[in-house]
Amino acid sequence: xxTLTQFANTEAPSGDVFSALGINWMTLIFQIVAFLLLVxxxxxxxxxxxxxxxxxxxxxxxxxxxxxxxxxxxxxxxxARIEKLLKKARVEAADIVATAKLESASALAASEEKAKKRAxxxxxxxxxxxxxxxxxxxxxxxNETLELVALATTNVTSKLVDGASNEAxxxxxxxxxx
Amino acid sequence: MNTFGALDLHIxxxxxxxxxxxxFPVTNAMLTGIAGLIITxxxxxxxxxxxxxxxxxRFVGLIQxxxxxxxxxxxxxxxxxxxxxKITPLAVTIFFFVLFSYWLSxxxxxxxxxxxxxxxxxxxxxxxxxxxxLAIITIVTVQMYAIxxxxxxxxxxxxxxxxxxxxxxxxxxxxxxxxxxxxGTALALRLFGNAFAGEVLLIVIAALTSYFxxxxxxxxxxxxxxxxxxxxxxxxxxxxxxTALAVSHGDHSESSSDHSLAKPKKAKLAG
Numbered sequence: 001x002x003t004l005t006q007f008a009n010t011e012a013p014s015g016d017v018f019s020a021l022g023i024n025w026m027t028l029i030f031q032i033v034a035f036l037l038l039v040x041x042x043x044x045x046x047x048x049x050x051x052x053x054x055x056x057x058x059x060x061x062x063x064x065x066x067x068x069x070x071x072x073x074x075x076x077x078x079x080a081r082i083e084k085l086l087k088k089a090r091v092e093a094a095d096i097v098a099t100a101k102l103e104s105a106s107a108l109a110a111s112e113e114k115a116k117k118r119a120x121x122x123x124x125x126x127x128x129x130x131x132x133x134x135x136x137x138x139x140x141x142x143n144e145t146l147e148l149v150a151l152a153t154t155n156v157t158s159k160l161v162d163g164a165s166n167e168a169x170x171x172x173x174x175x176x177x178x
Numbered sequence: 179m180n181t182f183g184a185l186d187l188h189i190x191x192x193x194x195x196x197x198x199x200x201x202f203p204v205t206n207a208m209l210t211g212i213a214g215l216i217i218t219x220x221x222x223x224x225x226x227x228x229x230x231x232x233x234x235x236r237f238v239g240l241i242q243x244x245x246x247x248x249x250x251x252x253x254x255x256x257x258x259x260x261x262x263x264k265i266t267p268l269a270v271t272i273f274f275f276v277l278f279s280y281w282l283s284x285x286x287x288x289x290x291x292x293x294x295x296x297x298x299x300x301x302x303x304x305x306x307x308x309x310x311x312l313a314i315i316t317i318v319t320v321q322m323y324a325i326x327x328x329x330x331x332x333x334x335x336x337x338x339x340x341x342x343x344x345x346x347x348x349x350x351x352x353x354x355x356x357x358x359x360x361x362g363t364a365l366a367l368r369l370f371g372n373a374f375a376g377e378v379l380l381i382v383i384a385a386l387t388s389y390f391x392x393x394x395x396x397x398x399x400x401x402x403x404x405x406x407x408x409x410x411x412x413x414x415x416x417x418x419x420x421t422a423l424a425v426s427h428g429d430h431s432e433s434s435s436d437h438s439l440a441k442p443k444k445a446k447l448a449g
Contacts (some may be wrong), residue, residue: 031211043271044224046225054245171434
């Protein structure tokens with residue numbers, strides 16, 4: 001109760017409601033003018049610099065964000081490009097490998113064919129050489145045989161026939177051999 | 179031990195005259211207000227100077243951070259950037275000056291330092307002359323921007339409409355007019371009420387806790403600092419909302435005759 005009495009008695013309203021609330025027109029006008037002066041003063045000399053610095057910072061942040069977004073977009077594009085290139089390279093590599101395999105197989109087949117041909121040629125040449133040598137040897141053996149026959153005939157006949165009949169015999173023998 | 183009732187508490191709704199210069203009364207709230215003014219000017223000029231020179235420190239960073247937050251709030255509430263920049267000095271000054279003035283109310287010696295029996299310290303925000311002056315400035319400035327934005331007739335259309343052709347619109351206009359007056363009054367009384375109640379609270383707590391006041395008061399002082407910030411921000415935001423409402427009421431009164439559509443938008447902004 002004392003509390004209530006205390007507050008109730010603190011300030012008895014005197015006069016009109018404005019003066020009871022402490023409103024004094026001179027003070028009110030003075031404070032309005034003082035505050036407007038403060039607004040003008042700060043608006044003229046302080047806020048422009050603060051606004052400028054905030055704007056600059058926001059511009060920097062916006063530019064940074066934009067650059068980051070651009071960099072991210074570029075990175076994504078580069079990644080896509082790289083992926084595309086890799087895909088293309090993989091396809092090309094697969095093509096190259098397939099072509100190489102094909103070419104190596106055909107080269108192998110060609111070289112095998114060539115080698116076979118060469119081997120056949122060598123074999124054929126060897127056969128021809130052997131045949132030639134056989135023929136030569138046969139010829140030489142024939143001649144030698146003839147000479148031996150002639151010599152033997154001469155040796156046999158020299159004691160039986162004269163020179164003229166000997167030669168005739170030889171000639172006949174040769175004719176018979178031929 | 180003293181009882182509360184026996185304490186000589188001095189609580190006055192009106193700021194008290196310390197001395198007079200001719201017919202002009204110099205009140206305790208004005209003296210504290212001058213201190214608040216000097217503090218506001220000193221801090222903001224110091225920060226402005228440092229920012230201008232590009233020399234930053236933690237304190238400058240803190241004030242600049244607060245300033246940036248306020249600027250962002252202004253841009254959020256007022257979409258028109260030109261108007262937002264025009265209202266910035268008033269709105270930001272209201273915030274800082276109310277904040278510093280309110281915070282001065284937690285200075286020790288609020289009730290105990292007296293000159294001729296009159297307490298020398300009293301927060302300017304606990305003086306109805308100041309809060310009413312601030313509300314008048316806000317309402318007048320808002321109306322000026324509204325007139326600039328919509329024209330004299332365009333702005334007047336928001337309040338005065340032909341009751342025969344558009345009775346609902348006329349009623350709404352009358353409500354808008356009453357709303358403008360009540361907004362200003364509420365703006366002044368809200369800040370005054372909070373600041374005055376805060377001072378009374380501190381005085382009462384100091385009286386009730388007696389020797390334990392040194393332990394109890396800091397909690398309430400911290401609470402008052404928080405309330406001071408809230409009140410400064412509320413005044414700041416309401417200034418912006420009133421400006422946004424004033425420059426937009428012409429738009430929806432012209433574009434829409436459906437009043438049920440216009441009202442929720444306003445209610446949303448005001449809420």
